[in-house]
Amino acid sequence: MRIRLDIAYDGTHFRGWATQPTLRTVQGVLEAALARIFGETDAPRLVVAGRTDAGVHARAQVAHLDLNEAQWARLVSDRRAQHDPDPAVSLARRVNGIVRADGDVVVTASSTAPAGFDARFGAVWRRYQYRVADDITGYNPLERLYTTAVRAELDAEAMNEGASRLIGLHDFAAYCRAREGATTIRTLLEYSWHRDGAGTLIATVRADAFCHSMVRALVGACVAVGLGKLTPDDIVHLRDAGQRASDFKVLAAHGLTLMEVRYPADELLAVRAAQTRGRRSLDGPGAAE
Amino acid sequence: MRIRLDIAYDGTHFRGWATQPTLRTVQGVLEAALARIFGETDAPRLVVAGRTDAGVHARAQVAHLDLNEAQWARLVSDRRAQHDPDPAVSLARRVNGIVRADGDVVVTASSTAPAGFDARFGAVWRRYQYRVADDITGYNPLERLYTTAVRAELDAEAMNEGASRLIGLHDFAAYCRAREGATTIRTLLEYSWHRDGAGTLIATVRADAFCHSMVRALVGACVAVGLGKLTPDDIVHLRDAGQRASDFKVLAAHGLTLMEVRYPADELLAVRAAQTRGRRSLDGPGAAE
Numbered sequence: 001m002r003i004r005l006d007i008a009y010d011g012t013h014f015r016g017w018a019t020q021p022t023l024r025t026v027q028g029v030l031e032a033a034l035a036r037i038f039g040e041t042d043a044p045r046l047v048v049a050g051r052t053d054a055g056v057h058a059r060a061q062v063a064h065l066d067l068n069e070a071q072w073a074r075l076v077s078d079r080r081a082q083h084d085p086d087p088a089v090s091l092a093r094r095v096n097g098i099v100r101a102d103g104d105v106v107v108t109a110s111s112t113a114p115a116g117f118d119a120r121f122g123a124v125w126r127r128y129q130y131r132v133a134d135d136i137t138g139y140n141p142l143e144r145l146y147t148t149a150v151r152a153e154l155d156a157e158a159m160n161e162g163a164s165r166l167i168g169l170h171d172f173a174a175y176c177r178a179r180e181g182a183t184t185i186r187t188l189l190e191y192s193w194h195r196d197g198a199g200t201l202i203a204t205v206r207a208d209a210f211c212h213s214m215v216r217a218l219v220g221a222c223v224a225v226g227l228g229k230l231t232p233d234d235i236v237h238l239r240d241a242g243q244r245a246s247d248f249k250v251l252a253a254h255g256l257t258l259m260e261v262r263y264p265a266d267e268l269l270a271v272r273a274a275q276t277r278g279r280r281s282l283d284g285p286g287a288a289e
Numbered sequence: 290m291r292i293r294l295d296i297a298y299d300g301t302h303f304r305g306w307a308t309q310p311t312l313r314t315v316q317g318v319l320e321a322a323l324a325r326i327f328g329e330t331d332a333p334r335l336v337v338a339g340r341t342d343a344g345v346h347a348r349a350q351v352a353h354l355d356l357n358e359a360q361w362a363r364l365v366s367d368r369r370a371q372h373d374p375d376p377a378v379s380l381a382r383r384v385n386g387i388v389r390a391d392g393d394v395v396v397t398a399s400s401t402a403p404a405g406f407d408a409r410f411g412a413v414w415r416r417y418q419y420r421v422a423d424d425i426t427g428y429n430p431l432e433r434l435y436t437t438a439v440r441a442e443l444d445a446e447a448m449n450e451g452a453s454r455l456i457g458l459h460d461f462a463a464y465c466r467a468r469e470g471a472t473t474i475r476t477l478l479e480y481s482w483h484r485d486g487a488g489t490l491i492a493t494v495r496a497d498a499f500c501h502s503m504v505r506a507l508v509g510a511c512v513a514v515g516l517g518k519l520t521p522d523d524i525v526h527l528r529d530a531g532q533r534a535s536d537f538k539v540l541a542a543h544g545l546t547l548m549e550v551r552y553p554a555d556e557l558l559a560v561r562a563a564q565t566r567g568r569r570s571l572d573g574p575g576a577a578e
Binding site: 008009010057059103104105106108138139140141142144145146257 | 297298299346348392393394395397427428429430431433434435546
């Protein structure tokens with residue numbers, strides 16, 4: 001049986017999603033809870049939609065895990081699950097009962113996954129938000145853990161113009177940390193900047209998938225535009241040059257939050273996952289992290 | 290010369306506003322910065338609009354300080370102040386240069402105070418916000434430092450009904466921690482509950498002034514109404530009984546934020562401060578903390 005978990009966390013005190021020996025990570029904390037529920041032997045492992053870096057937050061991360069028959073039977077027999085039409089619903093309560101003391105990670109929902117569901121390969125797109133406070137915004141101490149401060153006045157209109165020109169199917173090598181043998185071709189579906197009611201600059205960045213540190217590089221390039229150090233043309237040329245450049249900074253992790261992961265309708269799940277397991281080319285559709 | 294400071298802070302790592310020996314407080318951190326700027330001898334002291342408790346936050350706290358002639362001359366001679374029409378404007382930059390490393394307190398503005406300005410006695414009203422997440426809201430780890438979690442479903446309509454019936458000029462002894470010789474009569478100008486876009490319950494509480502722990506008691510009473518433990522009638526009767534009751538909890542400090550302090554127009558400042566220095570009675574106007 002495959003179970004889908006919806007997860008939210010404050011990344012401040014995590015060394016990212018992925019399990020690392022001796023370091024506190026989101027996957028590590030959640031898998032330790034699963035091991036307490038199902039036993040250390042054959043403890044379920046999590047497969048995640050977006051492997052977030054140290055310090056990155058998530059409002060709506062998605063992961064799946066597989067239970068064997070004995071583990072599923074144990075879940076169904078839990079007395080608190082008796083009134084749930086879907087026994088998987090009770091898993092969120094049980095995990096939260098273990099991780100609640102920390103308070104910075106929570107399973108917001110658990111459910112039996114539809115046939116063919118794969119949290120990583122089934123995702124159609126991921127949407128991130130990046131928050132920047134500049135001199136126009138003012139500095140709000142209550143937002144500082146989730147917002148990057150830039151001590152200058154940024155030109156939001158120029159940033160939005162630059163962002164809009166990066167959209168589309170491209171090789172984003174200039175905006176990715178290189179990884180051996182991994183493609184850097186992605187479809188950037190949405191990239192825009194606006195100021196919220198408090199004047200905070202909010203970037204919305206949505207793509208089929210992202211390569212490593214890509215959102216923070218895209219955001220850093222537009223902040224350089226907002227500072228007048230680069231033009232919207234420059235960041236398009238940098239992208240097309242295809243090499244990681246030093247003309248802009250990869251911004252700090254704490255301003256970044258994974259907001260949403262979208263999956264296709266249930267009947268299309270298996271098709272989607274099969275498509276995206278293949279490597280991608282400029283000609284083909286699909287996505288993989 | 291009197292200077293007005295506008296201040297914002299995250300109360301999480303402060304033991305409240307007021308200076309305490311050996312404990313980190315907002316007043317303590319800011320006065321230490323002022324002592325570095327103006328010297329330990331005759332270092333300016335702060336007078337504040339709302340003495341917040343340990344853990345309480347502020348988006349817009351107000352304080353004043355008085356400079357003697359030598360201190361004012363020192364401020365005016367600062368080269369960074371040369372281009373400001375009001376030399377007091379540079380004080381925010383200088384204080385922030387010292388406290389910036391911590392990041393949880395900032396002087397958002399400084400200015401020469403108008404004649405008769407008194408941050409404490411001149412205030413017409415204070416407005417607080419209290420944030421509660423219940424089972425309808427869901428638990429958001431990114432809001433946990435500024436929102437109190439209640440593990441039940443709250444009836445927002447009943448809470449708002451109860452809140453509206455507490456408004457007016459009353460003796461709020463039932464909702465105050467007793468303080469020898471201090472009146473507990475206050476004018477509650479506004480008290481309402483609504484859910485924001487994310488479903489978080491937001492209380493807006495505005496009064497001429499508040500006695501100790503009054504907002505958190507008023508909020509606790511309405512949460513008891515939201516839980517069905519008390520009726521809106523009950524909390525009015527409790528108020529009129531005039532004695533601190535155990536029928537509800539004083540909610541946790543971290544859900545509370547001081548949002549705004551309002552002062553009268555400049556020409557009425559002196560009149561206001563003189564009025565409110567007097568003790569208040571049920572017959573009289575005015576307010577003091």
